[in-house]
Amino acid sequence: MNAPLTKPLTARQAQKSAFEANKLAKRLRREVGQAIADFNMIEAGDKVMVCLSGGKDSFALLDILLFLREHAPIAFDIVAVNLDQKQPGFPAEVLPDYLRSIDVPFHIENEDTYSIVKRVIPEGKTTCSLCSRLRRGVLYRVAGELGATRIALGHHRDDILQTLFLNMFFGGKLKSMPPKLVSDDGRNIVIRPLAYCRERDLEAWAAERAFPIIPCNLCGSQPNLQRQQVKQMLNDWDKRFPGRIETMFRSLANVVPSHLLDARLFDFAGLKASGTPDPEGDIAFDAPELPADLPQAVNFQDRES
Numbered sequence: 018m019n020a021p022l023t024k025p026l027t028a029r030q031a032q033k034s035a036f037e038a039n040k041l042a043k044r045l046r047r048e049v050g051q052a053i054a055d056f057n058m059i060e061a062g063d064k065v066m067v068c069l070s071g072g073k074d075s076f077a078l079l080d081i082l083l084f085l086r087e088h089a090p091i092a093f094d095i096v097a098v099n100l101d102q103k104q105p106g107f108p109a110e111v112l113p114d115y116l117r118s119i120d121v122p123f124h125i126e127n128e129d130t131y132s133i134v135k136r137v138i139p140e141g142k143t144t145c146s147l148c149s150r151l152r153r154g155v156l157y158r159v160a161g162e163l164g165a166t167r168i169a170l171g172h173h174r175d176d177i178l179q180t181l182f183l184n185m186f187f188g189g190k191l192k193s194m195p196p197k198l199v200s201d202d203g204r205n206i207v208i209r210p211l212a213y214c215r216e217r218d219l220e221a222w223a224a225e226r227a228f229p230i231i232p233c234n235l236c237g238s239q240p241n242l243q244r245q246q247v248k249q250m251l252n253d254w255d256k257r258f259p260g261r262i263e264t265m266f267r268s269l270a271n272v273v274p275s276h277l278l279d280a281r282l283f284d285f286a287g288l289k290a291s292g293t294p295d296p297e298g299d300i301a302f303d304a305p306e307l308p309a310d311l312p313q314a315v316n317f318q319d320r321e322s
């Protein structure tokens with residue numbers, strides 16, 4: 018008889034592991050509940066279409082929303098939707114089997130966007146932009162057909178920060194991923210309930226719940242190199258300067274248009290001296306003082322590098 022690959026947990030280890038899993042579950046549910054409340058993502062009577070790709074994030078999104086629905090003070094419906102893009106090797110039964118096993122209403126939309134992308138995009142060129150445009154169009158249509166009033170996507174806090182830096186580095190824009198938006202066809206409200214969740218928590222939750230994850234490289238496309246680099250940069254910062262990621266993320270909800278340079282957001286042209294001292298006002302001549310409790314690792318030298 019073969020020996021087991023891993024040693025069984027001792028009672029103490031099992032207890033610790035259950036405690037950690039419970040803490041993680043509570044944190045994720047609290048963060049999702051908070052994001053939903055902060056941005057009024059879901060209202061009574063909504064039908065939320067959860068887009069399920071087969072990746073860890075969308076599985077976690079569905080799982081957490083199902084829990085919250087049972088405990089929410091308002092009633093709303095959930096329908097899980099997967100778009101089978103006919104990528105070679107896509108295990109078509111995995112998601113339906115899983116969704117049946119947890120008794121969730123679902124819809125699988127079959128549309129061969131893979132062949133279209135392969136036909137239109139020359140070999141060796143990146144396929145993601147056309148592929149996601151086609152996918153978006155199909156999902157908008159399906160939302161209409163299913164009577165969904167919200168489309169929920171599984172982007173998380175790290176996606177939001179990465180997008181912020183990508184837009185700054187390559188797009189010259191101070192712009193990230195909104196937690197809630199009107200879709201580009203003008204007909205759908207798209208929400209990102211995982212906006213406050215850390216990717217590593219979602220990874221841990223996916224392992225804890227043993228979601229049947231489908232690999233995301235079936236299309237054969239290379240990962241987006243720029244996004245990978247930004248992700249690496251943020252992960253490095255997270256290791257070297259604990260707390261920096263959280264502080265940066267907080268800044269997205271704490272914007273001061275008068276201290277940026279966009280004249281469309283602040284009326285610089287119309288500024289007039291009030292003649293009245295303002296203790297909260299700007300000192301103007303000196304660099305702004307940093308809070309006294311700033312982590313040691315964050316100093317001016319670091320800020321300027």
Ligand code: SF4
Nearest residue numbers: 144145148149236238
């Ligand atoms: S990785 Fe593949 S499936 Fe995903 S968007 Fe790009 S081309 Fe489409």
